Amino acid sequence: MSIKVAILGYGNLGKGIEYALKQNDDMELVAVFTRRDPSSVKTETNVPVYHVDKAIEMKNQIDVLMLCGGSATDLPKQTAEYAKYFNVVDSFDTHARIPEHFANVDASAVAANKIAMISVGWDPGMFSLNRLYANAILRDGNDYTFWGKGVSQGHSDAIRRIDGVLDAKQYTCPVEKALNAVRNCENPTLTTREKHTRECYVVAAEGADLARIENEIKTMPNYFSDYDTTVHFISMEELKRDHAEIPHGGMVFRTGKTGKDGCHNHVIEYKLTLDSNPEFTACVLTAYARAAVRMNQRGMCGCKTVFDVAPADLSPLSPEEMRAHLL
């Protein structure tokens, strides 16, 4: 019997999950819940849309609820709340607040005998997993995470708030020289500026003071002042034509030493190159939704992260198929 999935929040991530479920024969999307007027929301695959207030009364028709809200305000409330009724999966990505989020969600999920899988995606998520595996293997070493080339929504938004800016897209780019030093086991100590550059494509209002806008971007604390930043002014037409997508990616490295007096160097590198950040994130959430349901069916409950999930639970293949074809 297929796993019945519902989505709460129909933005880029929710849509990505809808597409991902079409690629997974053992799962089906049974409902989309929205805070908007349901009649105003048209899904890509004609799945029924309900108002979010209907979710709890439909709990017996749903094996796992995918929470597709934001980490700033939605998930800190939603995950703990819906874990009282559903197995849930979220992509909570505020690294510093994960311990607090875990504690809140765990209390709900344990009481309700449900699985709540938090902080799923690629960072946190697949990058975290690679940090854990690599640290468990190479005990004496150094970790490096680089992001990009990819769109940072937060930085793009920060530019858009500047007076005279109509629209903008910001790309985070890893610095090639730093990547090479890491790959060569030089174990560099890298400053913020040495790791990433920031490339901005900005549409300014007619007659706006471009020099002032460029200066405001480059000196913006936290967002840009610690980086080498390039600003390109382009037309709205160019922005829409050349910068409509949401690519991202990055690399996790661990370099370490083994053997007599640490005489041997090793490099573990995990690299993602993603045309669509939300669609890839959605694929990761979908695999962990499968695991959440299986773990709950085995009687497990509580808050879980990617660290707690045996890889086999993510795959639609049988253990025998996995051992024969993937091991």
Added chain:
Amino acid sequence: MSIKVAILGYGNLGKGIEYALKQNDDMELVAVFTRRDPSSVKTETNVPVYHVDKAIEMKNQIDVLMLCGGSATDLPKQTAEYAKYFNVVDSFDTHARIPEHFANVDASAVAANKIAMISVGWDPGMFSLNRLYANAILRDGNDYTFWGKGVSQGHSDAIRRIDGVLDAKQYTCPVEKALNAVRNCENPTLTTREKHTRECYVVAAEGADLARIENEIKTMPNYFSDYDTTVHFISMEELKRDHAEIPHGGMVFRTGKTGKDGCHNHVIEYKLTLDSNPEFTACVLTAYARAAVRMNQRGMCGCKTVFDVAPADLSPLSPEEMRAHLL
């Protein structure tokens, strides 16, 4: 209390585990077992060496036994045998025979209430894990595994068996053009020849017919005839100076499509660059030894692979530390 580890078989892999254990404070090496005369074996860290016949009578002093024999003849017997008395970890790497090995070992381990972790290392092992994760995430895609640049022991041995060859080292090298095609999401169908080349460094006996040796290498079925092979004749001195190490590595890729009509491409790449193949393999086995003991302490038993182990069980960190620092 630290995890008490013993090693059976003191070659490159056994020695690598001895070094790896020095980097893991929560584990200690209590014994090395050998088929040789124990007085002839000197360990790197002065750990006591016993004849293998002593192993079973020491079972209560050992939490996990690391089986460091070969996959051709040792492990098919040893793993099932020693799983009757110990939690065990092996690096069985004959991919085609894994299902059979699993069944034999599982019967022993279940009957004895022990955990037997098989096929641990990097391929099978970390590469397998990356195949599984990437397949669970990108459901519509293609898998590619490349090896090298690194030493193939089997191919080096095959060259050494040729008449007139004193010694040899063979490197397997991935073809850059194929790597680029994969990374560019061209989804190429690659022949054996298109994926890897073979580079041979050969020391010939004085007066040997070099042209005949080179021809015998290049036309050797299975080993070389399907590859573009380069043969370099060098002196014994050069071989010892420039080719004494056992580096290896490789890459696992999955490329896949998501979204409306599969309009977005994604590349997942996992890359290892290893100065010492046996020492890195030893580090992986050591992490899985920790997991084997923990899983057995929780009441689990039977044959397991890397697919069955929750990542958290590999790490010496507490769940709270992992979530705070690695997630």
